[in-house]
Amino acid sequence: MEKTELSIATILHNEEANVVELHRRLSTVLKTLNKTHEIILVDDGSTDRTLDKLKTLRQKDRSIKIISLSRNFGIEAAATAALDHTSGEMVVLMDGDLQDAPEFIPSLLNKIGQGYDVVYAQHPKRKDTLVKQALFGSFYRLMDKLADYKFPVDVGHFSVMRRPVVDVLTQMTERNRFIAGLRAWVGFKQTGILYEKQARFAGKPPQTFKKLLKMGFDALFSFSYIPLRVATLMGLLVAIGTIIVIINVLYQKFVVNTAIIGWAGPMLSILIIGGVQLFILGIIGEYLARIYDEVKRRPYYIVSEKIGF
Known part of the structure; x- marks a missing residue:
């Protein structure tokens, strides 16, 4: 042949x-x-x-x-x-x-x-x-x-x-x-x-456009761990920011003897932390969805x- x-x-x-x-x-x-x-x-x-x-x-x-x-x-x-x-x-x-x-x-x-x-x-x-x-x-x-x-x-x-x-x-x-x-x-x-x-x-x-967007996400999550590292970095930054806020509150309360008044600060902190958590969960979800797709072995x-x- x-x-x-x-x-x-x-x-x-x-x-x-x-x-x-x-x-x-x-x-x-x-x-x-x-x-x-x-x-x-x-x-x-x-x-x-x-x-x-x-x-x-x-x-x-x-x-x-x-x-x-x-x-x-x-x-x-x-x-x-x-x-x-x-x-x-x-x-x-x-x-x-x-x-x-x-x-x-x-x-x-x-x-x-x-x-x-x-x-x-x-x-x-x-x-x-x-x-x-x-x-x-x-x-x-x-x-x-x-x-x-x-x-x-x-x-x-x-x-x-x-x-x-x-x-x-x-x-x-x-x-x-x-x-x-x-x-x-x-x-x-x-x-x-x-x-x-x-x-x-x-x-x-x-x-x-939907198919092109899916292809773009597949490429991003299949060939790079950067999104996970970004999620880790954001979590670390939020944790550091939270520690700083806690230290500031304790300082104001016990050293300066000033009460923290109002809900704006706490509510803003909650919204920021919640948003970051959802963003991180979304990234993890994208990787988990692809893992789930692989293990089905279709x-x-x-x-x-x-x-x-």
Whole structure:
């Protein structure tokens, strides 16, 4: 059996308007590369005609392999499913909305040919709203500061990885995933190439603000203990402040012989201490929720149908 040199792993959710154009552009690029290849297309529980169109494309192109998930498990689960089913010596991971342009794949491959194990596309400029651009930029820079390893900024899924890196990623069993973070965490020789992320070819983005917020929290609590340390520091500061207040009250009462009158001071102290306690409990709760999610040991995704494997 001929060895697969290159796997293209792509995630799709309600992308019926994009799949034909995606395949056309991928096919054009792959012809120029002249490598044995497979195209892994993961349908993440689409409710439109994405899966039907993928099946039609499969009839014309036997290099296409389709994985249909039983429901929408989310972009990180779909990316994991895609990586789990690749067999190529090199793997390109990309989103299927054509914001990750297939025409940029040769640049990634040329760079990895210079002795790298991972090459990712870095996009400081995004064709998104100003609010989204600011949120994404702030998030990555915050993670770079908080993580205990080098966290590349302005990156996403779009990357090429050698087989040893992919094998390590697929061996990881944690549920609260952030592929860009895990990819950086595993190490190996990595670098990035500047790339201007494109606008969607068609359709609406499946990633809602709620989903993006969850992904951000998952990344923060999965890759950093800083929130717990912040909670510890805040508790320590409140404890020190409380001791100072107690000493001051005792001093006023027994040395200066002045009575403390009024409720404003005590009430303010109670509110501050209560607020800090709730904040700390919230942080602990976030970690406990993720631990609970892990110990249930449910599958990260469920495949309802495979075609071409």
